[in-house]
Structure formats: structure tokens, C-alpha cells
Amino acid sequence: MQDYFVHESSYVDDGAKIGKGTKIWHFCHIQSGAVIGKNCSLGQNVNVANNVHIGDGVRIQNNVSIYEGVEIEDNVFCGPSCVFTNVTTPRAHFPVHGVYARTRVREGASLGANCTVVCGHTIGRSALIAAGAVVTRDVKDYALMAGVPARRIGWVCECGKRLQDSLECSCGRKYRLSGEDLEKIGE
Numbered sequence: 041m042q043d044y045f046v047h048e049s050s051y052v053d054d055g056a057k058i059g060k061g062t063k064i065w066h067f068c069h070i071q072s073g074a075v076i077g078k079n080c081s082l083g084q085n086v087n088v089a090n091n092v093h094i095g096d097g098v099r100i101q102n103n104v105s106i107y108e109g110v111e112i113e114d115n116v117f118c119g120p121s122c123v124f125t126n127v128t129t130p131r132a133h134f135p136v137h138g139v140y141a142r143t144r145v146r147e148g149a150s151l152g153a154n155c156t157v158v159c160g161h162t163i164g165r166s167a168l169i170a171a172g173a174v175v176t177r178d179v180k181d182y183a184l185m186a187g188v189p190a191r192r193i194g195w196v197c198e199c200g201k202r203l204q205d206s207l208e209c210s211c212g213r214k215y216r217l218s219g220e221d222l223e224k225i226g227e
Contacts, residue, residue, distance in 0.1 A: 056088075059096065077114065095147070109140030109159060116145050119153035119171065126159045146181070148198060155190075168196045182215065182222040195222050 043060040046052055050068040059078035064070065066084040074088040077096035087105040088094065094106065095114035102120050106112065109126040126140040141160035145151070149163045152171035157163065163179045170186035179185055184194040184202060194202055197209035207215040207222070214225040 083120070101153070107140070108138075110143045110145070112145045113147040113149075115148045117150040118145075119151055119155065121154050122151045123154075123156040124159070125157070128158075128160060149179075150200065166196065166198045166200075168200065180221055182224075198224065 044058045044062040046064045047066050049066045050064050052058065052064070052070040053072040055072035056070045056074045058070065058076045059080065061079040062076055064082045068082050068086045070076065070088045071090045073091040076088065076094045077098065079096055080094060080098045082100045083102040085103045086100050089106060089108045091108050092106050092110055094112045095116065097115040098112055100106070100118045104118050104122055105124065107124055107126040110124045124143060126143070127136050128141050143157060143159045144162045146163060146165040148166040151157065151169045152173065154171055155169045155173045155175065157175045161175060161178050163169065163175065164181035164183060166181060167179045167183045167185065169175060169179070169190065173186050173190040174188045175185065176189040180192070182195050183192045184196045185191065186193050195207065195215065196202055197211060197213050199209060199211045199213065201209050201211065203209060203215060215222050216225055
């Protein structure tokens with residue numbers, strides 16, 4: 041018995057693995073070799089390519105394509121129409137034949153609507169990428185990134201709230217700077 045939901049308008053190719061409690065909504069395509077964790081939600085018109093790994097508790101909003109070479113860890117949020125790339129120098133007449141740059145989205149990160157993640161980079165844990173931003177380099181854990189190209193404009197708590205200079209969140213979590221990195225206190 042199938043322990044996940046797939047809308048009748050969607051396609052799941054043979055060889056794809058889907059975790060318990062996951063919901064795949066209208067007009068999606070899950071390709072062979074894709075692995076989707078437990079309790080995920082894939083909105084309308086989501087494509088998950090061959091050999092992509094998606095962790096548990098991931099929320100992918102409408103119109104997102106997760107291409108081969110992209111790895112998404114647990115509890116990541118991908119906003120509507122966010123874009124991943126997987127080839128650094130794409131040319132129609134010089135195909136790469138399965139050689140894709142690796143992009144990793146670490147646990148708890150959130151990608152805003154219509155942002156673009158240029159391939160070959162890592163988005164840090166609990167980082168927050170603003171709507172419309174273009175990520176062209178690695179993003180540190182807890183970084184708040186905005187603009188084109190995206191630049192760090194602050195820090196965010198694990199809960200998603202922007203941190204003030206005290207680096208203490210109203211939710212009770214506390215952080216400290218260690219060089220150019222932000223660390224959670226009490227981890």
C-alpha cells in the first residue's frame with residue numbers, strides 16, 4: 041500500500057523513492073532515481089530530476105525544478121518559482137552529458153520566491169535567501185542574503201526572525217560571532 045499522496049495529474053517514474061506522508065500535488069514529475077524524504081510537500085508543477093536527493097520535511101512551492109546535481113537537506117523551504125541551475129557554462133551545442141555542478145541546500149534554509157541559485161554553491165543551515173535574490177557564491181549558516189548578486193545584509197535565527205546586534209532572538213535562541221561565522225550558543 042502506498043503511504044504517500046500523488047495527485048492524479050502527476051507522474052512518478054519507476055525507480056523514484058518517496059517517503060511516508062509526502063504529498064505531491066498537481067502537474068508534478070518525479071523522475072527515475074529521485075529520492076524524496078518523509079512528510080514533504082511538493083506544490084503544483086514541480087519537477088524533480090533523476091538522482092536528486094530531497095530530505096525530510098521539505099516544502100517546495102509551485103513552479104520549481106530541482107535539477108540533477110542539487111541536494112536538499114531536511115526542513116528546507118523553496119519558495120514559488122525559485123530557480124536552480126546545474127551547469128556553469130551551458131551551451132546547447134556542447135552538452136555536458138551528465139556532468140553537473142553540485143549545489144547543496146543545508147538543513148532549515150529558506151529560499152524566497154523567484155530567487156536564483158547559481159550551481160556549484162552551498163546554502164548554509166537556516167540561511168534565508170530573499171525573494172528575487174541571485175546567489176552566486178556560498179552562503180554562511182544563518183545568513184540573510186538579498187540583492188543581485190546576493191550579499192549578506194544580516195543574520196537570521198533558526199526560527200527565521202532577523203537578529204539584531206545583540207544576536208539574541210525573541211524566541212530565546214542566542215548566537216555569537218566567531219570570526220566571520222555565526223554560531224548558535226548552547227548547541
